[in-house]
Amino acid sequence: MSPVLSDCGFTSDVISIDHFFGTRQGPTGVQGSIQLGEVTSGLPSFPLIASLKQIHSTKIVVFDSPVEPGVMLDGEGDALLTNQPELLLVVRTADCVPVLLVDRKIGVIGAIHAGWRGAVGGIVPKAIQTCVERFGSDLTHLHVAIGPSIGPCCYEVDAPVISPLRTNYPDWVGVLQETTTNKGMLDLKKLIWHQVLASGISEERVERIEQCTHCRDDLFFSYRREGKVNGTMMSGIMLSAEIVSNTS
Ligand SMILES: [Zn+2]
Structure with a gap:
């Protein structure tokens, strides 16, 4: 079992940026050491770690100045963005x-949690837009990696999901395979992929890892398969001090 999917993600271009999509085993020094909703001090490989109390929202928390370990002003939300080095x-x-996501040119990164509520609400395009407005990212410099999640093979949804999907997302037919009336198999990763392209990021800058968390019991926890208490995978990204100094 590999601890992290370190060879996946930003593969289409030569980008040396610390990032991982976790499996059942998180990377050493991170698993078990984070406090949700806080900035935590970590090991030398990851000096500071920021994580949120995730609430299935479209709320983005931005760190644009140096941070210290301890309680964040507002530790709830589902996306983190920063231009600060050494902050995982x-x-x-x-x-x-x-x-x-990463804009290596100006040194900005992001990590987003997107379930169906966040995805349908547009948290990923909102985060991309925030990179542009808050940090001055150019869409031609942004790279996005969409990690492992439940696949369309296993993700049957019903009216409470399908109804807002139809309302908010005109191309819903392309991501939902209807099975019976008011039921269908949703491809969440494809929905997000479409949204990223619609934001103006070109296809060759978007990676999509197709592994299904529900099918791959050997690699991943799955809320649907196991229930919510069993465990979660961690995914992370960090700017090195070297990258930040090269961009300023
Ligand atoms: Zn599956």
Whole structure:
């Protein structure tokens, strides 16, 4: 069992950036050491770790100045963005989609937790837009990696999901395979992929890891398969001090 999917993610270009999509085993020094909703001090490989109390929202927390370990002003939300070095941004998932983004040119990164509520609400395009507005990212420099989540093979949804999907997302037919009346198999990763492209990021800058958390019992926890108490995978990204100094 590999601890992290370190060879996946930002593969289409030569990008040396610390990032991982976790499996049942998180990376050493992170698993078990984070306090949700806080910035935690970590080991030398990850000096500071930021994670949120995830609430299935479209709320984004931005760190644009140096941070200290301890309680955050506002520790709830589902996306983290920063231009600060040596700060590992972590999201936790177990069927929902972890999304990582990076603008290496100006030194900005993001980690997003997107379940169906967040995805349909547009948390990923909102995070991309925040990179542009808050940090001055150019869409031609942003890379996005969409991590392992429950796949369309296993994710049957019903009216409470399908109804807002139809309302908010005109291309819903392309991501939902209807099975019976008011039921269907939803492809969450494809929905997010479409949204990222619609934001103006070109296809060759978007990676999508197709592994299904529900099918791959050997690698992943799955909320649907095991129930919510069993465990979550961590995914993270960090800017090195070297990258930040090269961009300023
Ligand atoms: Zn599956």
